[in-house]
Amino acid sequence: xxxxxxxxxxxxxxxxxxxxxxxxxxxxxxxxxxxxxxxxxxxxxxxxxxxxxxxxxxxxxxxxxxxxxxxxxxxxxxxxxxxxxxxxxxxxxxxxxxxxxxxxxxxxxxxxxxxxxxxxxxxxxxxxxxxxxxxxxxxxxxxxxxxxxxxxxxxxxx
Amino acid sequence: xxxxxxxxxxxxxxxxxxxxxxxxxxxxxxxxxxxxxxxxxxxxxxxxxxxxxxxxxxxxxxxxxxxxxxxxxxxxxxxxxxxxxxxxxxxxxxxxxxxxxxxxxxxxxxxxxxxxxx
Numbered sequence: 219x220x221x222x223x224x225x226x227x228x229x230x231x232x233x234x235x236x237x238x239x240x241x242x243x244x245x246x247x248x249x250x251x252x253x254x255x256x257x258x259x260x261x262x263x264x265x266x267x268x269x270x271x272x273x274x275x276x277x278x279x280x281x282x283x284x285x286x287x288x289x290x291x292x293x294x295x296x297x298x299x300x301x302x303x304x305x306x307x308x309x310x311x312x313x314x315x316x317x318x319x320x321x322x323x324x325x326x327x328x329x330x331x332x333x334x335x336x337x338x339x340x341x342x343x344x345x346x347x348x349x350x351x352x353x354x355x356x357x358x359x360x361x362x363x364x365x366x367x368x369x370x371x372x373x374x375x376x
Numbered sequence: 377x378x379x380x381x382x383x384x385x386x387x388x389x390x391x392x393x394x395x396x397x398x399x400x401x402x403x404x405x406x407x408x409x410x411x412x413x414x415x416x417x418x419x420x421x422x423x424x425x426x427x428x429x430x431x432x433x434x435x436x437x438x439x440x441x442x443x444x445x446x447x448x449x450x451x452x453x454x455x456x457x458x459x460x461x462x463x464x465x466x467x468x469x470x471x472x473x474x475x476x477x478x479x480x481x482x483x484x485x486x487x488x489x490x491x492x493x494x
Binding site for chain 1: 382383386387389390392395456460463464465466467468469470471472473474475476477478479481482
């Protein structure tokens with residue numbers, strides 16, 4: 219009996235990207251009210267409102283309009299803010315009545331590559347205390363090794 | 377796929393015991409007794425979890441008199457997988473836009489720089 223979809227059970231999502239910018243600037247892009255609205259969301263989506271109480275335990279709420287005109291609002295709580303290296307927050311879309319749906323935990327890490335930054339976004343679909351602790355320990359050393367590797371590797375043409 | 381059905385599925389999956397039950401069923405059908413074995417849990421305790429999984433259509437239970445084996449139903453899991461992939465696209469596209477925005481910001485800073493200053 220083959221069930222490849224069962225990997226969804228422990229589903230976590232990881233996206234990495236190297237940006238041609240120092241991490242202080244990149245961190246500001248994620249945390250500064252003026253900047254976030256300029257890039258957040260899929261192509262064609264426009265941020266229509268954004269409120270942030272940017273401190274550990276503070277909440278945020280943002281709405282964006284799709285190209286079709288529908289409004290999508292999201293909200294969450296900041297769990298960890300370690301400038302300029304890590305940002306952890308909860309993330310839930312609101313339904314049409316404004317009630318938050320399933321909550322996920324997003325961890326964004328910024329690794330220093332000199333003039334560039336390795337951004338790693340990790341989204342835990344299901345939160346368990348043990349997993350968050352585990353991934354954070356493993357994550358830091360993994361990022362450090364990767365950052366070292368990239369720093370010594372040839373980054374021309376990037 | 378209705379948002380309500382996805383919420384039901386996600387709530388069902390939010391419990392680590394239920395996820396472990398599904399992982400076990402991925403290896404094949406099992407009875408309630410077999411499923412209860414790895415956990416320090418009573419049969420009524422496991423049955424409660426199975427009811428949640430059944431309501432979310434993540435498992436199906438056989439009708440054979442005493443036995444009623446449980447088996448995994450893939451369709452609901454696939455919906456969750458699709459939902460996770462939509463999140464991935466959301467992030468990838470956002471990071472594409474961030475990349476472009478950064479370039480615009482840095483280009484503007486370069487142009488604004490006073491050549492006499494350096």
